[in-house]
Amino acid sequence: MNLVSLGGTILAFVVIIVGTILKGSSIDALWNPAAFVIVFVGTAAALLVQTSSETLKRAMVMLPWVYRPPVDEARELVGRIVSWSEVSRRQGLLGLEGGIERETDPFVRKGLQLLVDGTEPDAMRSVLEVEVLTREHSDLDAAKVFENAGAYSPTMGIIGAVMGLMAVMQNLADPSKLGHGIAAAFVATIYGIGLANLLMLPIASRLKSISRGRSQMREMLVEGLVSIAQGDNPRHIESKLQGYLP
Structure with missing residues (x-):
């Protein structure tokens, strides 16, 4: 947490x-139900028009990361990569085959399989980097869903305020309704600006930061696997990968 x-x-x-x-x-x-509907439902409607269903699903999957981010396994991964390099030097690349099924991350399994299959280092890097970029692009698009919500909600708040003032103007003959009507009109502005600056934009920034961190970890894995394929010394590999750690 x-x-x-x-x-x-x-x-x-x-x-x-x-x-x-x-x-x-x-x-x-x-609390104003009309303002709530205009701002929150209106913002959701704008997102539905702009965003694909796949990106929306990914955004919902990533949302809990704000409060329960994925476990940072970078240091542990460095140790595993070094151990893989030691096994490959003692037993050859085929010695890593037994550990593929024990890996839970599909990206790690794919990288190890390419390594065991004897894929050339440049070809391995090319294949894995395409997936790194694709995953990062998908995650950043999902984070932008919340960034876009932060752009739309203030405008929806202004629309709600204008609509509230229009209702007030229709009741000018009844002064008792003016104060309450004007106050209710500006609640929509509070909803719109508050939703954007206190929730949506911070959530988007947080998710982008997590996405960049996960991409960096995958890049570290690619570098480690390529180094193993090239037959680099385990200590040299460890020293290289330490540069990816904060």
Whole structure:
């Protein structure tokens, strides 16, 4: 659990609530069903028009990473790569065949299989780097779903505010409804700007950072497997891969 991200999300809601109270308003003033529908459903509708179903599914899969990011296995992976290089020097590349099925990551299994099959280092690098780029592109597109939501929601908030003011203008003959109507109109603006700057844009940035980290780990794996294929010394491989670690 990423307590920093969780604490930031909770703090965002606390800031809005406490700020409303300190300004002399009530918490009830923050709730407006019409504004909620316009901003949240309107933003979702815009995303549905723009985004493919595959990208939306990937975005939903990645969303929990904000609070439960994938385990950072970079240091452990360096150790495994070094052990693979030691096995290959003692038993040859075929000595790694028994460990392929024990790997849970399809990308790792694919790389080891290419290594065991005796694929040329340049060809191996070419095949694996295509997959690295494809996966990174897919993850970044999914992260941009939330970035786009952060771009649309403020506009939807303005639309909600304008629609609220239009309703107020229709009730100018009844002064008792003016104050409440104007306040309700601006709730949509709060929803739109708050959704963008307190949730969607930070989520997008967080997911992009995680995606870049995972791509870097895959690049480290590619470099390690290519080095094994080239017959490099295990200590040299370890020293090279240490450069990928923070």
